[in-house]
Amino acid sequence: MTITDLDTQKMRARDWFRALQEDICSRFEAIELAAEPPLYRGDPGKFDLTEWKRGDGTEDLGGGRMGLMRGKVFEKVGVHFSEVHGTFSEGFAAQIPGADQSDGRFWASGLSLIAHPRNPHVPAAHMNTRMLVTSQSWFGGGGDLNPLLAYQRDQAFEDSVEFHAAMKAACDIHPGADYAQMKETCDTYFNLPHRDEPRGTGGIFYDRFNSGDWDADFAFTREVGKQFADIYPDLVRKRFQHAWNEAEREEQLIQRGRYVEFNLLYDRGTTFGLKTGGNVTSILSSMPPVVKWP
Template identity: 85%
Template sequence: MCRAMTDTDLTPRKNRARDWFRSLQEDICARFEALELAAERPLYSGDAGKFELTEWKRGDGSEDLGGGRMGLMRGKVFEKVGVHFSEVHGTFSEAFAAQIPGADASDGRFWASGLSLIAHPRNPHVPAAHMNTRMLVTSQSWFGGGGDLNPLLSYQRDQEFEDSVDFHAAMKAACDTHPGADHPHMKEYCDTYFHLTHRDEPRGTGGIFYDRFNTGDWDQDFAFTQEVGRQFADIYPKIVARRMNEAWSEAEREEQLIQRGRYVEFNLLYDRGTTFGLKTGGNVTSILSSMPPVVKWP
């Protein structure tokens, strides 16, 4: 449910959300760089990866339409990982505005800020993961986001597998901080959303997903969204550290590359975040950096 906000509410709330998403990017990048430093020989060699942070502006520069900070790293543990902050504003196209709540009443004007993350580890034993948190404003305002785990080996793609159990527990803990966050519903929504209809199979083992979240208490809704980010920033590095020094075989690497193809198919066919970014003139390099660096279709 989304409710209108008055003009006096907007600026301080936008600033608080923007600053939080930017600080979350910095926190997660630091945690991932620490994992790079902890990678052990002989599985890993060479220098530890470091994030390349690139500021970008939306539009042609003739007016201020916002922008963001793209964070990309290619390292030893993370074959490719993107942790991207954005704050953009402007006007939706007429066709796209019809799909967004409140855009008709705002003459298509919008503001959005958030963080988007996708991690593709090198070791097939380490699950890939996705997380995003965001705030969007038209004539209404709401939060959205969530996180999901994507194990790449068949024996790990089980809801009872240790990594998935721990990940689900962290997402439930985030929901438990807020009386309006219905964990069973958000878990089911995640399973339904991250489903490859054309293959009739899940993309991974799920997590939580929520959109257009507004209970009427902005501070509590923002606190919940912050807790989703904190829980992810805590649990996913623990899962990576647990698995990253396990040896892998060529057969497991092959299975990993094939399973990565499912992620590509979902993002290009179904993902609303990808569509939103492209429809609003976002940074194409940042948006499509979520694609795995190496992938196979048998």
């Protein structure tokens, strides 16, 4: 592959991730506009989109656009685009394939999302898609659902069934994207070993995905983003008018703690962002706005 080819691929991926951010933000703002009394009062939420630069500004190390919203339906949601480049630390480079042959140099772009709805009946959700380049290049990402009430925390729960069907649809039309394997990887990864319990009801997760056909791999990654952008707003709209009580709110806040525990103890994306000098506000914006540990 020539440098020109790789640069074109980087631009195509970057432009897609940025466009996906805009699409999802628009869909979430439309939900805010649809929320009405008596369950929801006040002004609808609107995303605050903030451009940021990596590093101290003395050299171009990339940056991104942080999208944060606090609204009526979404108590807190982050939809973040990034495009960063530079050199890994020596210790971190040893953990990244191909970094030893690129002198630690890397380029990465992607979108990361976490949604914390106010209504306990509306599952929280996480999604990210990304492309990373060292002396090799690959895609990674996926999406998973995080129901907050006990009656929902089973993969047979209808919202989880619909969410998994959307993720399976993304895999089924792209040879090499094995849904069963990616589902198992998700279940294994998004797990809390110190509690011996899953973080949510899963979805798909893939990393270092390189079939040898960049266009096909990119098409699959786009499809994951498209499927999520369709299915999750549908699930929110299905549940956001359900009334809730204080006991359900309490259960929601306790269950949110599981997300915090995973993200701070085990999440590789959090580690990658912090190790590469990413925007700390953006990285840690995934934390729920209110949480409890009993």
